[in-house]
Every structure is written in C-alpha cells, then in structure tokens.
Amino acid sequence: MKKLLSEQDLQKELAALPDEMTPQRDLWAGIERAxxxxxxxxxxxxxxxxxxxxxxxxxxxxxxxxxxxxxxxSPLTSDQPVNIVQQNDSPLGLVVAMQESFKQTKQTMLVSFGQPKISALPKEIQEELSKLSSAQTTIEKALIEDPSNNDLLNLLRWTQEQELDLLSQLYSPKWQSI
CATH class of the missing domain: 1.20.5 (Single alpha-helices involved in coiled-coils or other helix-helix interfaces)
Structure with missing residues (x-):
C-alpha cells in the first residue's frame, strides 16, 4: 500500500532531492550528429x-x-487534291472540303482501331451507318443546288459527327470488352 504523505513530508522529500541531475553518459555527441x-x-x-x-x-x-x-x-498533305484548296473560296468548295475532312478523319479513326471490318458489325449497326451515309449523300446533293444554305451545312456536319461518334463507340475498348 502506498503511504500518503502530508504536505510537510512532501516538502521535506523535495528539499532532499538534488538541484541538478547529470546524465550517465555524454549526450552532446548524439545531439550534434542528429x-x-x-x-x-x-x-x-x-x-x-x-x-x-x-x-x-x-x-x-x-x-x-x-x-x-x-x-x-496528321493527314498527308500530298494526298489532298489541289483543286480543293482552290475551290474553298466558293460555298461549294466548303462542302468539298468538309467531305474530304470527314473522309480523312474517318480513315484515321479506322486505322487507329486496326482497320475493323464494318461488314462484321451487327445488322442494326450496319443499317444505322447506311442511313447516316445516305443522309449525307442526300444533303450533299441538296448542297450542290444551294451551296450557301447554312442549315444544310450544319446538318451535313452533324451527320458526319454522328457517324464518327457511332464508330468510336463501336470500336472503343469499353465497347469491345462487353
């Protein structure tokens, strides 16, 4: 059992303690090294x-x-026809440039996917791609008659983007793992 000390006994014990304690070994060498x-x-x-x-x-x-x-x-500039550059000043030249740009982008995309065979796709997807292609052909014919029609130009660009989006979804690694 512990012995309870009174206040006076505690003061006496404290007075008996040495004022200074010295370590058993020299600590400065370790402090300097640290x-x-x-x-x-x-x-x-x-x-x-x-x-x-x-x-x-x-x-x-x-x-x-x-x-x-x-x-x-990047597409090779030597493969591009010279007449496209010359026709870009006219509205019809813009349509031709859009078609060429789309073809190059699509070809680049297909090359990056390892030249996949579109004929190996499911029938529904082939039909969707066919519809987009025929829509582009129809819009291009309409643009020949009215090449400065902005709505038709936007619609052509939209159908091209839809086809590219569909191809990228089909051949992306996420779709292939499903």
Missing amino acids: IAVREQDKLSTESPVKKVYIPTAWAASLVVAVFVTWVSF
Whole structure:
C-alpha cells in the first residue's frame, strides 16, 4: 500500500532531492550528429537542380509524346487534291472540303482501331451507318443546288459527327470488352 504523505513530508522529500541531475553518459555527441544529419537531408532534398530537373523531364516527355502522336495521325498533305484548296473560296468548295475532312478523319479513326471490318458489325449497326451515309449523300446533293444554305451545312456536319461518334463507340475498348 502506498503511504500518503502530508504536505510537510512532501516538502521535506523535495528539499532532499538534488538541484541538478547529470546524465550517465555524454549526450552532446548524439545531439550534434542528429543536427548534422538533419541539415544534410535538408540540403539534399532542396537541391535546385533536382527541383528543376524532374518537372522538366516530365514536360519534355509529354511534348515528345504529343508530337509523335500528332505526326502519326496528321493527314498527308500530298494526298489532298489541289483543286480543293482552290475551290474553298466558293460555298461549294466548303462542302468539298468538309467531305474530304470527314473522309480523312474517318480513315484515321479506322486505322487507329486496326482497320475493323464494318461488314462484321451487327445488322442494326450496319443499317444505322447506311442511313447516316445516305443522309449525307442526300444533303450533299441538296448542297450542290444551294451551296450557301447554312442549315444544310450544319446538318451535313452533324451527320458526319454522328457517324464518327457511332464508330468510336463501336470500336472503343469499353465497347469491345462487353
């Protein structure tokens, strides 16, 4: 059992304690070593070369990746007919340019999917693609008669986008895993 001390006994015990305690061994060597290691770690992690090098390397690799992708998928200018460039001043030239741009985009998309066979798709999808294609043909014929009709131009662009969206949904990795 613990003995309860009175206030006076407690004061006597406190007075009997030494004023200063000394450690059993010298602690300064360990303290100096810890300070030196901490300063060394601080200097090595805050190196300006390291702070600049890593983000620069990431940025450079990103630029290279974007450039390689752009070069890989950019259409070749030698394949484009010269008369399209000359016809772009007229409204009919815009229709021809839209058609060529759509064909190139579609071809690039199909190449990136590994040249899939559209004939291997389900009948419903083939019918949908056929409807979009015939709608584009009909709109293009109407645009020959009225090449400056903005509504027809927007409708042609919309049908082309729908076809490209349908193809990208069909051949995306998400759809193929289902």
